[in-house]
Amino acid sequence: MSTTQLDELIGNEYQHGFVSDVAADSVPRGLCEDTIRLISARKNEPEFMLEWRLKAFRHWLTMSEPTWSTARYPAIDYQNIIYYSAPKSMKDRPQSLADVDPELLRTYEKLGVPLKEREMLAGVAVDAVFDSVSVGTTFKAKLGELGIIFGSFSDAVREHPELVQQYLGSVVPYTDNFFAALNAAVFSDGSFCYIPPGVRCPMELSTYFRINARDTGQFERTLIIADAGAYVSYLEGCTAPMRDENQLHAAVVELVALDDARIKYSTVQNWYPGDKDGKGGIYNFVTKRGDCRGARSHISWTQVETGSAITWKYPSCILRGDDSIGEFHSVALTNNYQQADTGSKMIHIGRNTRSTIISKGISAGHGQNTYRGLVKILKSAEGARNYSQCDSLLLGGECGAHTFPYIEVKNPSARVEHEASTSRIGEDQLFYCQQRGISVEDAVSMIVNGFCKEVFKELPMEFAVEAQKLMSVSLEGTVG
């Protein structure tokens, strides 16, 4: 097994790179207060939303883009982005999925996310977000019977303004960081989910994000609230067409878990990664944070990141409630010229809080993979515990893996463990598999999937299978 063979093997083909021919209704390019007023007006938002957006925008103007990540990219011209784009047919919002533009339904079908009632994924409720708006939510009525609210953020703002007002920005305030402020100012849609006290959501909730229009940024915002004793498992998936320009995706996700509540949040991120030479691709600059606000609450993040030219995100947990638990399981794969700077923050505030971080980075081609994490144990966090494990796997000789773990402990009763390893995909391992009759492609896929197993087992069953396939596709190529 030579390095050239490996290099050929990891040349991948992006499978979701098509563009849908859907007439779009966009706001003019660029960003000023009028853009924000226009977006808010298009969405018929109540006054409090516009006010909040404008405050965020004014704050954003005082901030500058952060530069501390290891990612390298040309300066983003924020005046050259279109901040809102919706399929034209959405202007008179469809009343049900039956009224949705067939071209849109076809797009989701191609992506393997059927929205038609008849073919819906059994046991998974899907909210589909196309460019800036939600195009449809399945199983909405069925969930409604249990008092579960699941649907687009825009609907929630209109139908449940009290919940939105209470929780929006309570985990990620608009002052949090540059991209979170930008998102707060211009976010167009996303998913909203509320699980009432004591309700166990009977199906996986899922949002499928798709960027279609050119030069458009996607700024979605997701807010999930699990009330006391509630449980929900939520999954997001993302794809975008292949374009030569870079597109910005700056999302915010806020999770709130009250007493004894549990939220499982899983991501399979497969935005267009750019071509072999690093041209094009999505800038995925995302702020995700969960607040374990109640006692014994439990939030787990699981992410499989295979797409995007640059991924920059740190799904975090604020462990405020006593005995609360935070978990982060991550697989990040960078191939060709992709860069990923990702990890987690676990902030221990409550007593006996526990957190686990398992991070698996895979670098191939010229890919650069950075784990960056913070474990912070405050003085109040008596008996807190953390276990972190960061493993990196290198395929080929041109890629890189970096690890930056930060640990701050202010309480002497805390226990913090950190383990890290870096290995090269062994020619020994490959030869061993080949000697047993297994092809190089199957062997690489087997070894990489084995490396990721601890994380994949955290995904809901259907998506674990999907994630394994995605890894294989991302590493697929011809063997010389």
Added chain:
Amino acid sequence: MLKISKLHASVEDKPILRGLDLTVNAGEVHAIMGPNGSGKSTLAQVLAGRDTFKVTAGEVLYQGRDLLPLSPEIRAREGIFLAFQYPVEIPGVSNVYLLKAALNAVRQHRGLPELDAMEFLALIKQKMALMEMNDDLLYRAVNEGFSGGEKKRNEILQMAILEPKLAILDETDSGLDIDALQVVSKGINALRSPDRAMILVTHYQRLLDYVVPDFVHVLSQGKIVRTGGKELALELEERGYGWLEESAPTTAAHAAAKS
């Protein structure tokens, strides 16, 4: 089955094999002995197709076909099996998963249908009993946390499942205690058959007490310098390799006469 003629191979331009000749017929068991650095493991790796070793001259015919252009996985599917001296660990991949993938790749190549889960499990349970292995080894990651003995048993288990035509065992006896050696030997002997050939690469004679070879070859400086029957191994045990390295290499005629 296997005919090696004047084989030269090097690693990073350093010659290791220097004109090696060896013929192995179906049903035969050949032991290859020799001091450290004589090229024993290189021979095993070259036959399996490891590309860190460059063949610079010579020919290898396997079942009448030129073996050298074939990729390692094709060689494996064609029936060449190497039991590794240092079996590799593959974290997160269960032993049973690797075995099933391997068996199905081999069966597909031979035009046989894939085994379903039940048939496969029945087969594997039977072979594991032979190797006196615990079921839990099936579901553990390949060789991860296995003891030295478990790793070697696992190699022989794989051989039993894949049923190769030519099995090359690279120091399968090293690192085994006497009980494990007996189990491993039993596994190897169970696989001896008139249509299967074996090459045992070993340092010590003790394996050959249990797996009795038809031929013993002594490798020195990349060539076979002496060939004999099983008694040659005993002689080596007594006298070491020094006397052979000093004396002139045997001729092919000498080797033939002995057999």
